[in-house]
Amino acid sequence: MAEWRKVAKAFALADGHITQKEVEILREQILVDGAVSKSEMDFLQEIKTEAKTAVKLLDDLIAECAAVASA
Numbered sequence: 817m818a819e820w821r822k823v824a825k826a827f828a829l830a831d832g833h834i835t836q837k838e839v840e841i842l843r844e845q846i847l848v849d850g851a852v853s854k855s856e857m858d859f860l861q862e863i864k865t866e867a868k869t870a871v872k873l874l875d876d877l878i879a880e881c882a883a884v885a886s887a
Contacts, residue, residue: 821855821859824859825859825862825863825866828842828863828867829863829866829867832867832868832869833867833868833869833870834863834864834867834869834870834871834874835871836871836873839870839871839873839874839877840873842860842874842877843877843880846860846877846881847880847881847884850884851884851885852881852882852884852885853885854885856881857878857881857882857885860874860877860878860881861878864878
């Protein structure tokens, strides 16, 4: 089976732009359990770095996840 991280990155970065809808899906999936793992934070940082462009909501999600992770 494919590694979840590679599959998710391929979908998120397919067109090089992270959209509002993609951020909404990421938020729903990452925050579903009320916790944010290091792996999830690393993933968000990676797609932000690798995307050609992204909506500001991605930065907001990263900040929100960092707050949850440090709580």
